[in-house]
Amino acid sequence: MAKKRSSKVLINNDFYDHLEDGWYTAKDHPVVLLRKENEVRVPWIIESIQKRRHTFAKVLDMGCGAGFLCNPLVKAGHDVTGVDLSKESLVVAEKFDSTKRAKHTLVVRNPEGRSKR
Numbered sequence: 001m002a003k004k005r006s007s008k009v010l011i012n013n014d015f016y017d018h019l020e021d022g023w024y025t026a027k028d029h030p031v032v033l034l035r036k037e038n039e040v041r042v043p044w045i046i047e048s049i050q051k052r053r054h055t056f057a058k059v060l061d062m063g064c065g066a067g068f069l070c071n072p073l074v075k076a077g078h079d080v081t082g083v084d085l086s087k088e089s090l091v092v093a094e095k096f097d098s099t100k101r102a103k104h105t106l107v108v109r110n111p112e113g114r115s116k117r
Contacts, residue, residue, distance in 0.1 A: 035068065064093060
């Protein structure tokens with residue numbers, strides 16, 4: 001018997017929506033752990049793409065938040081689209097994109113639970 005899929009939103013974006021520049025500057029918030037993780041993860045991802053592709057890639061970063069992955073990928077020369085449900089996080093991603101070349105896209109959930117752009 002197949003399980004019925006829930007239309008509940010499992011992510012509480014309020015946690016992220018009020019961070020603003022704190023995504024990059026907070027010293028006493030759990031987002032600091034995410035930044036530290038990305039200090040290790042992002043260089044490995046960039047290196048892995050370049051080893052396998054030997055060229056630049058088109059990348060879709062789902063749940064990009066404030067751009068911890070998509071912004072460094074763009075800086076490394078990749079064509080990146082970052083998608084997130086949090087408009088406030090995308091504003092921060094755009095602000096901290098030093099290249100101004102990343103495409104940050106908001107996905108909005110309508111009342112029926114379907115995503116739309």
